[in-house]
Every structure is written in C-alpha cells, then in structure tokens.
Amino acid sequence: MKILTAAQTRALDQATIQEQGITSAQLMERAASAFVEWLSHQFDSNEAGEILLLCGPGNNGGDGLAAARLLHQAGYAVRVALLPAEKQSADWQHNRQQLPAAVPVAEMEAEKLPEIASGTLVVDALFGTGLSRPLEGLAAAVVRHLNKAQARVVAIDLPSGLFAEAPQPADSAVVRAQHTVSFGLPKLAFLLPQNADFVGAWHVEDIGLSKRFINETATPWHYTDAAAVAGALPPRPKFSHKGTFGHALLLAGSRGKMGAAVLAAGACLRGGVGLLTAHVPGCGYDIFQISQPEAMCLPDPQVAYLSKLPKLDAYQAVGIGPGLGQAEATYTVLRKLLKNAAKSTEKRPTPLPLVIDADALNLLGSHRALLKLLPENTILTPHPKEFERLTEPARDDYHRLELLRDFATAHRCLVVLKGAYTCLATPTGELHFNSTGNAGMATGGSGDVLTGVLLALRAHAQLPAFEAVRLSVYAHGRAGDLAAVHTGQAGLVAGDIVRHIGPALAEVQAQI
Numbered sequence: 001m002k003i004l005t006a007a008q009t010r011a012l013d014q015a016t017i018q019e020q021g022i023t024s025a026q027l028m029e030r031a032a033s034a035f036v037e038w039l040s041h042q043f044d045s046n047e048a049g050e051i052l053l054l055c056g057p058g059n060n061g062g063d064g065l066a067a068a069r070l071l072h073q074a075g076y077a078v079r080v081a082l083l084p085a086e087k088q089s090a091d092w093q094h095n096r097q098q099l100p101a102a103v104p105v106a107e108m109e110a111e112k113l114p115e116i117a118s119g120t121l122v123v124d125a126l127f128g129t130g131l132s133r134p135l136e137g138l139a140a141a142v143v144r145h146l147n148k149a150q151a152r153v154v155a156i157d158l159p160s161g162l163f164a165e166a167p168q169p170a171d172s173a174v175v176r177a178q179h180t181v182s183f184g185l186p187k188l189a190f191l192l193p194q195n196a197d198f199v200g201a202w203h204v205e206d207i208g209l210s211k212r213f214i215n216e217t218a219t220p221w222h223y224t225d226a227a228a229v230a231g232a233l234p235p236r237p238k239f240s241h242k243g244t245f246g247h248a249l250l251l252a253g254s255r256g257k258m259g260a261a262v263l264a265a266g267a268c269l270r271g272g273v274g275l276l277t278a279h280v281p282g283c284g285y286d287i288f289q290i291s292q293p294e295a296m297c298l299p300d301p302q303v304a305y306l307s308k309l310p311k312l313d314a315y316q317a318v319g320i321g322p323g324l325g326q327a328e329a330t331y332t333v334l335r336k337l338l339k340n341a342a343k344s345t346e347k348r349p350t351p352l353p354l355v356i357d358a359d360a361l362n363l364l365g366s367h368r369a370l371l372k373l374l375p376e377n378t379i380l381t382p383h384p385k386e387f388e389r390l391t392e393p394a395r396d397d398y399h400r401l402e403l404l405r406d407f408a409t410a411h412r413c414l415v416v417l418k419g420a421y422t423c424l425a426t427p428t429g430e431l432h433f434n435s436t437g438n439a440g441m442a443t444g445g446s447g448d449v450l451t452g453v454l455l456a457l458r459a460h461a462q463l464p465a466f467e468a469v470r471l472s473v474y475a476h477g478r479a480g481d482l483a484a485v486h487t488g489q490a491g492l493v494a495g496d497i498v499r500h501i502g503p504a505l506a507e508v509q510a511q512i
Ligand SMILES: NC(=O)C1=CN([C@@H]2O[C@H](COP(=O)(O)OP(=O)(O)OC[C@H]3O[C@@H](n4cnc5c(N)ncnc54)[C@H](OP(=O)(O)O)[C@@H]3O)[C@@H](O)[C@H]2O)[C@H](O)CC1
Pocket: 009, 013, 027, 028, 029, 031, 056, 057, 058, 059, 060, 061, 063, 087, 089, 126, 127, 128, 129, 130, 131, 132, 133, 134, 135, 136, 139, 156, 157, 158, 183, 184, 209
C-alpha cells in the first residue's frame, strides 16, 4: 500500500472527483459516512452519550458537520462547536446548511470554550491534511482545553495540529486522540513513535479513491500489508530436495550468548532453508549440537569467541552477528567475510548475500572503514541505537528516516530499522514500513529470530533480495502475532516466535 503526502492526497481527491464524475460534496459525504459507520460500530448511542464535534473551517470541519448530521439521523445525541474563521470551504458551507436545526451549534470563543465533562466522546474535526502552519491563538487554546479534559477523542483523518508527513515544532498544540480514522491510505505520521500519543490507534476506511491515480503516483513510502506479500513465497515443488532451498552459514555466538545463535538457527530452519551450518566458538559446540540437531556445526579453535572464517564456497547466504561479541579476532572475521563475499566466482557471479546483525553491526560502527566493503544488497538489521552507531544521532523520527534512506542508497544495501513499524530502506531509496508484530516482541532474542528468517529467505534461489527481506520482516511480525494469541504479549519469548514462523509463512505461500 502506498503512503502519499498531503499534497498528493489533495490531488487524489481531485482525480477521484473527475474520474468518477462526482462532486467534492459527494466525496465528503462518502468520507463522513465511512467515519460514522466506524464510530457506530465502536460505540452505540448509549455508550456514546452526547457526542461533541469540534469543527474547523476547511474540509476536515466539513467532514465533521456531515458526520454530525449523519449521527443525528442515526439517533445519536450530538452538539457542534465551530472554530470561527474568516472563510470556510464551499463543502463546509454546504454541510453547514444541511445540518438539521435540532442539532445545537455554538461558535467557540477564547472565553467560552465548550464544556467537556470527563468521558465525553469528542470528534476532532478541526484540521486535517490542510494544516499549513502550527496551531496558535484560539485553535491552540481549544486543542489544549480538549487535551486537559478526560475525554474520549476520535480524530477525523489526522489529529488536529499534526502534519501528515513532517514534524511540528516542540510544544505546539496537537490533539491527543485515542483513535484516528483516516481515508483511503495511511499517513506517514501514523508510523512514527514520536506521534503515538497523538494518533492513538489508527484505522483506514475505504472511500473508493482513484486506484489509477494511486498506481500512477510515485512515492518513496510504502506500507507492507497482507496484500503486499500475498503469494510472495514460491510453493515448494514436489520433486524438490534439501539442495533446492539453499545452504546457509550462520556465524554467531560467544561465551554466555549462545542462546542468540540457537534462536537464529532455529528461525533459519523454520524459515525453510535446505541446509544450515553454524560456525560457533568452541564453548558453544555442545550447546548448539544438542539444541539444533537439524543443523550442522563447525567449532572455532577459540573457545570463547569466533576467530576464523570458514571457506564460503558451499553457501548461498551468510548471516553474522547474533551473540557474536566484539573481540578483535572477530572483527578480523567480519572484515574477511565482507571482502570474500564481494568477490565473484565462476559459480557465483554476484556477491554472496549477507545478513549483518547485532554485534557485527556494532563492529561496523566502531570500524566505519568497513562500510565501503559492504557488498551490494547486503542486509543490515539495526535497532535505532545500532543505526545511530553507524551514522549519527537523529534529531527526531523524520530525520532518522532521512539518515536511513541516505545510508541505504550510499552503501547500496537493504537496511531493516527495527521498531513497531519496522522500516526497510532499499538501495533505490524506498522505505517500506511493516504492518505486523506487537509489543510482546520487544524482548531479548526477537532480533536474532529475524536474522534467522532473513538468512533462510536470502538463501532461497527464487527470491530476489528485496522480496526476501520484505517477506522476512512481515513473516517475523506475523509469527509474533500468532504466538501472542497463545502466550499474551507479556508472556511472549523469542522461542515462541520461532515456533510460529512456519504458520506465518504458510499464510503467504503462493497457491497453485
Ligand atoms: N480523500 C480524502 O482524504 C478526503 C478528505 N477530506 C477531508 O478534507 C480534509 C482536508 O481539507 P482541507 O480543506 O484541505 O484542509 P483542512 O480542513 O485541514 O484545513 C484547511 C483550512 O484550515 C486553515 N488552516 C490551516 N492551518 C491552520 C492553522 N495552523 N491555524 C488556523 N487555520 C489553519 C486553512 O487556511 P489557510 O490560511 O492555510 O488557507 C484552511 O482554511 C482532509 O483532512 C479530510 O478530512 C474530504 O472530505 C474528502 C475526502
């Protein structure tokens, strides 16, 4: 699913109006009906009580006025508070005229802000995508007044005061909504942690916007939903054998951190790899062999950490990092791996696919000269702190996305920035936000599991790099969601994610 800017969204509205031969008031009616449908599913008229709709002067306010009429007609008690302005949009005026006289309407003033008793259901229809500057004066006072009340707040399209795709100055007034109900496509602002307290839970309602326009409009931002990965995993041919799905090599573990190697290996096996060999420090040999009997194991001559790079000829992908530690000898292993993976051979004309995680990322961060050795299409999986060590501290979440995009294009690699909406940056500068996963996955070992899935799908001969990474991230989150059904979020551990990778991949397997 694409994510568009506010300006593109306005153009999308116009394209829809022209293509479908409807008026802008009819499109507004669709938006208001979709909103009212969502609201009435959520709250019946008893639960809702008297609903207060705060309406601004533009089309967001117009949506609010239309919603007030539809809610009144559906038997809800409503009252409307209008934000005074010099001019109102044409569709606002149309919906103001359509509002039944039985609906109480008041104009807000600085000294006469609407009373909002604790628990009141408030619809925020002050500003949406037309916000052109931070709120101040009366508008800011209304928002602060609302945020102080113990109200239940549902925002139409965007919480008022929030820009759709840019940061607002610190301390500016922004509505804190429990729910945001938007139309057609999600907005970039919904996906960033710094906006979580404003946006609340967000929902996107279909209002029949022009598919042609969406298809033809270029954007760097994408949202990976179920439709984006449906059928992405090729079916396993009947006459396949273990060689068909690749042989992966995992370099992982150090004394006290063998669990990370075991988890990554388990995830790689559950991710459908044909064969897996793990290279582990001497102290981890028994641990690994006993915990992962399906994998092969090469012990390093060093007891506590990795010091040697095995020959790479037999492998279709290599993962390095989980539980690795940062010993000097291990840094040498990483440098050698980057150099050898980049070399083309007769059997392998393109670089050997690599997945770099955890301490291997920290080694890259502390030896940045290694970055120029990264083979094309290498996958890096930092969390925000690890990413900062590779680049610089970000001013805010929007700046972090810029740094992410710049890093992926400069180094021609795929960077998976882990978080609630894990963001995959591609060498061409696209950003793909993942839709699956839950807060239960914020637990030790989750990242090691992701590395294992990535390794399996990168070793898969039929999956190009981008598809393999997008699918891995989606399936990892989905496995976490399936696991949480049984464990709850608090009870979820990384091993539960491993056990649900198979069912998650089965969901996205192509049917023939
Ligand atoms: N497809 C859809 O998504 C649909 C969306 N709809 C709704 O329309 C709004 C966007 O409507 P628009 O009229 O473009 O914009 P707003 O309602 O957000 O606000 C514009 C007016 O607000 C003034 N403004 C802007 N910033 C401020 C500010 N900081 N303080 C005070 N006033 C402000 C602006 O004035 P200007 O001076 O900037 O010109 C306008 O008067 C979208 O969000 C949806 O809710 C449609 O219903 C159709 C489908």
